[in-house]
Amino acid sequence: MSEHGQDNEKPAINCKVVLIGKSGVGKTSIISRYTTNIFKDSLMATPGANFITKKVFMPEEKENLKFEIWDTAGQERYRSLAKVFYKNASACILVYDITNKSSFEDIKSFWVTELKENAPQNISM
Numbered sequence: 001m002s003e004h005g006q007d008n009e010k011p012a013i014n015c016k017v018v019l020i021g022k023s024g025v026g027k028t029s030i031i032s033r034y035t036t037n038i039f040k041d042s043l044m045a046t047p048g049a050n051f052i053t054k055k056v057f058m059p060e061e062k063e064n065l066k067f068e069i070w071d072t073a074g075q076e077r078y079r080s081l082a083k084v085f086y087k088n089a090s091a092c093i094l095v096y097d098i099t100n101k102s103s104f105e106d107i108k109s110f111w112v113t114e115l116k117e118n119a120p121q122n123i124s125m
Contacts, residue, residue: 012055012066018085020072020111021095022103030095031071086119094125 019027028050033039035054050071057064070085086092094111096103115125 012064016089018070025097083118091124
């Protein structure tokens with residue numbers, strides 16, 4: 001065990017998480033803040049998808065989790081690729097911009113239906 005009580009010898013449980021939503025809503029910023037604790041107010045649009053991992057020790061469960069975080073492109077031309085990223089996903093974070101009503105409408109009118117049709121049945125949204 002490490003000095004913080006982590007059992008680094010125990011294999012990590014993989015947890016695939018996919019962030020989806022319209023372009024420019026802040027998916028990449030959310031991931032950057034979570035994984036590096038740095039917030040950048042200006043980032044380039046994600047082309048296709050990006051992938052990053054973060055290991056977290058859950059002391060209550062005495063488990064190591066390895067988050068496999070997928071940052072998908074929000075541009076409409078990439079939407080058909082998104083369903084590839086849902087495979088084996090445990091969770092999907094639907095991201096919208098509170099200052100852009102159409103980004104919220106897009107979640108309701110497209111992404112929720114898309115997930116219900118193409119994501120694993122037990123995915124958490």
